[in-house]
Amino acid sequence: MPQSLQLEQYMYAGDLVVLGVCSIMLILLFFSFKVRSRAFRMFLSLVGILMAAAATHVTFHTLLKYRPNLPTGLFYGFQSLYHGLLLFMLYQFAAYICQVTGLTKEERKVYHTIGGMLILVVLAAELFVNFSGIGIQLGDGAVSAGGDRMFMIGYGLFIVMLSMLMIQVRHHLYRRMMNGFYVTMVFAVAMLVIAKLNGQDSFTTATFLFPVVAIMYLLHSNPYDAQLGSNDLRGLEGLIRYGDDKGKTYLYLSLYMRELDETARQIPGDLQAIVRRFTAQYFRSSVMFRVGNGHLLMMVRKERNPDYEARTEAILRAFDQEYQNFKLDYKIVIGQTTAELNRNNEYVSFIRSIHTRIPENTIYRVQPDDIDKFRQYEAILHQLADIAGQKNLDDPRVLVYCQPVLNIRTGKYDTAEALMRLQLPEEGLVYPDRFIALAEENGFIHVLTEIILHKVCKAVKALNEEGYCIDRVSVNVSAMELRNQHFCMDISSIIDRSGIDGKQIAIEMTESRNERDFLLMKEKIAELKQKGITFYLDDFGTGYSNMERILELPFDIIKFDRSMVVAGAQDKRSEQVLGSLADLFAKLDYAVLFEGVETEQDEEMCRECCASYLQGYKYSRPVPMEQLKEFLTKK
Template identity: 30%
Template sequence: MFGLGRGIIVAAIAYGIGSIWLGQPFINLLGILEVVIVGLLLRRYPGRLFAMDAVYWFILGIPLTYAFYAHEYAGGFDNIRLFVGIVVINGLFNALFAEIIHQYSPKHRLLGFLDSGRKPSTFSQILLHFAFGIVMISFLLNMMVNTVSSFKEVGMNVQVRAKQTIYALTKEWEHASSDIPWIEQRTEQLQAAMDRYSSSFFTISLVDSKGTVIASNVHSLLGKSRIPESNRTYVRISDKLKFSEHTPRTHSLVATTWGDEHFLYEEGLLDGSGRFLIEVQLSSYQNYLYDKYEAHLLFLAIAGLAAALFSLFIQRSISGSLQRLAGATTNLPLKLKEHHEPEWPRSNILEIHSLISNFKHMASNLRHLFTETQMSNERLQAQAELLQQSEERLHQLAYYDVLTGLPNRLHFTKHLQELIDLEHATGSGLRIGVFFADINRFKQINDTLGHSAGDELLKLVAHRFMNYPGKKCDVFRLGGDEFVFIYAYKHEAELELGARAICSSFDEPFVIEGKPLFVKISVGISKYPEDGADMDTVIRNADIAMYHAKEEGNGYYRFFKPSLAPLVEEKMQIDNGLYKALKEEQFSLHYQPKINAATGELCGIEALIRWSHPELGMVPPDKFIPLAEESGFILEIDNWVFREACRQNKEWQDAGLKKISVSVNISARHFFQGNLKEMVERGLADTGLDPHYVSLEITEGVFMRNMEQVIETILYLRGRGIQISIDDFGTGYSSLNQLQRLPISDVKLDRSFIRGITSDEKKSSIVKAIIDLVHSMNMKVVAEGVETADESQFCKDLRCDELQGYLFSRPLPAEQLKELLK
């Protein structure tokens, strides 16, 4: 309990006191040795105090104790084994109950160190403690009872034999006293009778009234004084019988003390002249008592063996089954999980059999539960994989463009902000160039070739950008046809080389549906930190530079300059004011005349929209029409223009002016997103204008997408009497071969064909071929953009049907055109 070191100290103190009180220091040294040996064994085998103490006694303790007593009582003592047995039983008893106290003591009531090293008791250990504890306690109680009864038995035997002896001597005395009158003669006769009782077992004395021995079977006592009352070592056992016990002054386990202990029986003569004293040595009964003690020890040994066998039997029948059950259920979930079937024990005991059955049932439930858990885990794993895939997909959707696979706007802003924050944190002097790129005329491609072709073009563009040769360049798609590059650089010349490479990547055509498509790109460049101290400013300035590049033409790049900002602000102001302009009637129509080339007479007019902005003043169409095309607001504008042109023409006709046809430009979006038929019918119905006085001008791009639908719509309009004209012919995507399929009334040659026609033989040859082919298909030819008399005469010589341009008239407001009509 206390540990080996403190245990030795306590044992030395206890056995030292024992040596002083009881003597026999060797036996006490043997006790100290027991503490040392058992303490060392417990370090190797903790928690087995009784077993280690038994090992000590049977290997070392018994031989040493036997050798000591054999030397101490050599030649005069035959009962050494009794003393050895007492010492051994005492040591084992102490060890057993010390182990019981340590194992079962309530820790909250005893000192804390009693709990150190204490482990749960096994069932076999409890059985051993119980069985040996019962045997030991029973033995001690039996020894106590039998010791008392044995001494009483010896005392009773002494009394009986003393009474018998005194009775016989008393008869001798009385008989002698009746025949011999003199006391001396009677004493001699009594002495002769005592001599007949000469024995080492009894000492018989007759003392007179003064306490002097006058007769004794031990002649050396004659004449001496023997007064028992004066000796305090006598203990009166019975006052009635005057029976006393003599106890030595020394209290030790030395076997010679038996010779110093005796019983004293005394009885007076009837005449009061003396007393008989009979002393009986206890050593006379020593062997008798030792034999009884040895019988007790043998009984203890047999009982202990029986207890051990009983414990073994109980352990095998009960504890064995429980231990095997414990072994079978150890790590039971792991065994069942690994599909290992436990080896279940068997037992004839109902309770244990029920316990085993319960464990089997529990194992079956656990196996079923593991199966369900495994299935659930598999489902959860599958769901986790799907969740991981979903997370990856969400990350892909959040940071990457679905169509092109490029990083998207969110990724771009995050990456650029991280670069800027890094530069702020480290002060590394990092310089960043932002390229804002936009595909030119992409809306027209979408409207003419369709969104699928537009998507395919975006994929091809992204592929070229991903293979961009710049090592320090990252490309992102912001949306639509807008792409942005982040370029880390040291010298500004690197940015210019990068921009040129981006523009040059569009020199080769893109093949869509087996056909080559030439497109160009415009690039705007801003620099961090020169053109902006934060991300939003840098991006906005790159966007401004890109719009400036787009206005200058195809395939250009421009660096941001502070002077460009007002232009973009103006563009935003125009874009934001379109809807308000229509609602507040800020739009108006101007009309440009068409002249008959043969007669020089007015033969038609073209309605052209104008915008009088309250802040910007007159906004030309080339500034707001592209914005309206991009936003889709062109459908609303065209609807208003068609209705207003029809209304004005009808008003002039009702006023008696010359009846001529009015031409209205129609966006290609009407053929695919709007409802052109309904718009025309509604406009004609509302104004009452005859359809024969209406002409719709469409671009060649209309015929590049869903040709059959376009032809069906044009045939419907032609059936209503409306003229259809191809505007800006020769600049779009149609070929001359397609004209034979189109129900067109006239073709308008683009200004680029007319400018310089008088000095360019190739151009004049092309125009002449176009006019001849158009005339062969019964269509009229209109030359627009005629600004000089030479150009007018040349067109007449090529047999153009109608002429239009500043040479004849600029677009005029309705009031001025009215005068011209008059």
């Protein structure tokens, strides 16, 4: 490095360009949609510090022109302030990387401490050499480089620290994004060193602009998720539009994990690593998009992967092996882009429509008639949105059917389960398997529950007035509804307005799979039981049953699923297990209801298994609520 920095070689253009570019970035960010995250706020602080540094540098060199009339200490202060701001930018770079890569609090603290100590030591050394007379020495056309050397030593140490940090987090970030950071940093460092070796100070600040621009492009403009290497839906729209314009066909692979999507849990770190690897390893020109918290969509250029079928099989085999480690329920949909769906970029809605039709842990390949089914899905969704928007509790499109339940003790039908149907203009009669999941996914399910409860209460009141014996009618409630803070109030007010006793209404719920919904269920059941409402645990025995949790919840009736009745009828050992479970619940003062009873053999077995109630096609298929009186007796 030369002994002095040449004043006449300084050009204001370098710092003024930095101020201009930073101003433009802030304007663009102001007028564009951004997620106001902590990382974004840290990025804004980087831009602000850089602008302050550029303004300080301009002021410093402006004052140097009038040096004979100004105290030397003023120059010391401005040079140290300028260097301090640049070093603080490097500190913020390190803090930013720690934030977006998700390092632990302890790991971040190490880098924060090292960075803070470096700034203090370097600035103290610079002030020392300045005040000792070996730093700034004003002469004809030059400034001594002693203080500048202190800054370059600090700069070098910060670059070493940042390099160590980038090495540590290399597995936390998408590889192509990391490569972008590496190249930008190397270019910035090289430019600064070359300028200093030539006694040039005009573009020092500009070298710090390059990483800021890279961060804006990679993380706050180009919608990358740093840890997954995924884009958001804005990127998907651009890709579909480009593919449609150029006549390109894409293969898409969708992975949906309900538990992550519904609970807003972060994707586990080991699963993030798998996603990054799959994106980079199995297809050429693949891009990952994050549709929702637990929904990922990989798009692959078909023409770049002529052997795409073999590659698809390879990635599915690898997924099956990795599934043994994370074991989250999933739905995979595989298909190819079409002109019809390209037109309005309907792939997310199209895939979601398939999700409503396929069971968990299924790999589904799109079929030619799926688009027709999607149009039906859209028509139903439109009607559901209208029903929810009107919130008319007497909406004629929502029908109440019911299935009578036999009371073993009395030998009479004195309870029933209410079942929902939709009567739509174009679709006709629509069964629950076509709209319940859709209503849950789009937030319409609670309005449907309110409507059916209202209609059930009116029907029960009418039966009471006509003198029929009806102990209660049960209504199915989705666990998702419990997250509605007004759930209990809505249920209570409908029952109260009807004028019937709360004991004549029952609520059926399936077991919750996560802690949040479990605690909500426990709280809501306890509150509504005070009105006398009876609670059923629905679908016991279907895939997931935690006895400890069941016993913690104040259910009144355990409803054994049809699948357990079938298993018991086919296998003696299964029948013994069924009988033991039913006997256990009976001894714990639960009533036991078997649904799906279709034959004499089913009925006989269930009676021997401590059954309190029986329900199924043997007694009646679901009938319109108005026909329930045909099964009831009068008082």
